[in-house]
Structure formats: C-alpha cells, structure tokens
Amino acid sequence: MSSSIVVIGSYVQDLTFRLPEFPKPGQTLIGNFQTGPGGKGSNQAVAAARTGVKTRFIGAVGNDAFAKVARDFHESEGIDSHLFEKPEHATGTAGILVNDHGENEIVVALGANGRLSAEDLPETLISNAGIVVTQLESNLESTHHALQFAKTNGVLALLNPAPMRDDFPVEMLNSVDILIPNETEFSQLLNTRFPETHGTFDETAINEMQPQALHELCRSFKVPTFIITLGSKGCFVSTEESFYFVDPITNITVVDTTGAGDAFVGGFASGMIQTGGDIRKAVGYGAIVGGLSVTRSGTAPAMPQKQEILAQMEVSGFSI
Numbered sequence: 001m002s003s004s005i006v007v008i009g010s011y012v013q014d015l016t017f018r019l020p021e022f023p024k025p026g027q028t029l030i031g032n033f034q035t036g037p038g039g040k041g042s043n044q045a046v047a048a049a050r051t052g053v054k055t056r057f058i059g060a061v062g063n064d065a066f067a068k069v070a071r072d073f074h075e076s077e078g079i080d081s082h083l084f085e086k087p088e089h090a091t092g093t094a095g096i097l098v099n100d101h102g103e104n105e106i107v108v109a110l111g112a113n114g115r116l117s118a119e120d121l122p123e124t125l126i127s128n129a130g131i132v133v134t135q136l137e138s139n140l141e142s143t144h145h146a147l148q149f150a151k152t153n154g155v156l157a158l159l160n161p162a163p164m165r166d167d168f169p170v171e172m173l174n175s176v177d178i179l180i181p182n183e184t185e186f187s188q189l190l191n192t193r194f195p196e197t198h199g200t201f202d203e204t205a206i207n208e209m210q211p212q213a214l215h216e217l218c219r220s221f222k223v224p225t226f227i228i229t230l231g232s233k234g235c236f237v238s239t240e241e242s243f244y245f246v247d248p249i250t251n252i253t254v255v256d257t258t259g260a261g262d263a264f265v266g267g268f269a270s271g272m273i274q275t276g277g278d279i280r281k282a283v284g285y286g287a288i289v290g291g292l293s294v295t296r297s298g299t300a301p302a303m304p305q306k307q308e309i310l311a312q313m314e315v316s317g318f319s320i
C-alpha cells in the first residue's frame, strides 16, 4: 500500500453562530459569530495531515477572499493542495448553528465546489496514492470518476456519503471499497438503493436492529467494507468476513460536534496507511481522532495534533 492519502472534495468557508438553543421558525436570536476554514473534504485532509501522513487535497474555489484563506490554511497545514480556480463562482460557504449542547445545523452553498471537473483530476495526482477519500459536497460526476479511477487502478476508494443528496447516483456504490455513512446517511442510502423494501427506513430502526441483521443490510449493498458512524455510540463495522462495534473514547467534554465525522474519516484513512490496511485498528484510530475533535469548537482548526492523538492512545490502551 502506498503511503499517501488523496482527498478529493470540498473547501467551504464556515460561518458559525453559537447560541443557547436553535431558533424556532420566525424567531431571531442573538449569538456569537466565528469564521474559519471548513468543508468536509478539506476537514478530512486536515485531520489526516495532522497525523503526520502525507496528504494531498484536490478541490475548487472561486477568485475571492475565502479562496485566499483556503490556500494559506492548506499551506500552513503542510497539505499538498491543488485548488482549481473557478472565477465565475464563489468559494463554497456554510452557515452553521451550534447550540449549547454541542449540536449543529448546517446549510452549505457549494459554489465553486460544484464545478470541480474530471479534467481537474489528472491521473498522476491520484494513481500513486494508497487511498482516495471522497464525499458528496463536490461535483458528483468528478467524484464518481475519481472513485472509478481509484478502484480500477488498485487505489482504495473511500466514499463518505455526506451530505446525502437526492441526486445521488446509486451506481457510484459499484466503485466504492469503503463506505462510511452516519446513521442518517445510512437510512437515506437504504431508502435510495432499495426503495421498494426500505422506503421509510430511519435512524431509530437502525438503533433497534440486532447486529447480525444490520450486518446483512450492509452486505446487501455489495460494498466490501461498511462503517456506520453512530456518534456517541461509536461505530459499526461490517466487512466481507465479520462485523463488530468499536467504542468511542470516553471521559471527554463535548463542546462542538461539527466536523466530528470528517475527523473520523481523515483519522481512519491515516490509520489505514499507518497499519497497511488493518481495518479494525484504523477504525480505532479514527475513533480517537473523531473523539478528540469534539472537545473544542470549530471544524478544521479543531482537528487534533499527532501528540494529542498519541497521548489519548496511551490513555485508551490502544496501539496501531
């Protein structure tokens, strides 16, 4: 397995408002504002790069002030960043609300991210990677193209189907080696993939299922490795050989869960590189990276540094 990660996906400038409770329809509330680098793809790249594994990011931005924030931030993080400029489109933005329970609500305007084209993804940028990481906050055609190219060239193809979209082409799943949805995205995937039998499946149904039945549902997608992230309950792993739960880290104070899924995905990809493809260990490593990320506010800036990860591994009695 090659020793580098390529993340293909979104850079988004996060515009975050903190307030005690989410506003009700028609209500105006006073809150605190903060802006910083975000976007699911970029967050995953930052999480991976901070673990010390060589990380490349491919995405698209506009020709505006937020694009400069993206370029400067990636440089400071040591990411091999390829940000294609789409001058007729704004850099992606997200309006994020975070309440005092650490929960969030997000609206994303894709902007330039939606314009990343297959031509922006030269094969030489992907073919020497160990793993390609994608999400759905980008152009769907180029994401599909990248997964197909990875899968047919012996590079592990990972899809984090976030945010799950109505226009998601289910054929994309044929090009995926590792699928990482959260509970909500998993139920949306089921409803999209098997509308006749699972048209009204929701997260409650997933939480009430026996592990064997959940495993069989995952297997019905025919994706070799399935990891469902379950927030504070850890995650469920279904592979062609077995299924199991991986616990989250405990004794942490949750400040902001925004970007925790991205931290897990970036950490998991790094764990796969560091262990030469040991899924159980990579999931454990991802759980530590994800768990540490919720202990402070923000998305990309909240990703843990390698020293913190190592310290937490010792506390958890976990090694890779």
Ligand code: RIB
Pocket: 012, 013, 014, 037, 038, 039, 040, 043, 093, 094, 106, 108, 137, 258, 259, 260, 261, 262, 299, 300
């Ligand atoms: O997953 C969190 C991310 O989703 C935020 O950084 C925001 O940009 C949205 O893309």
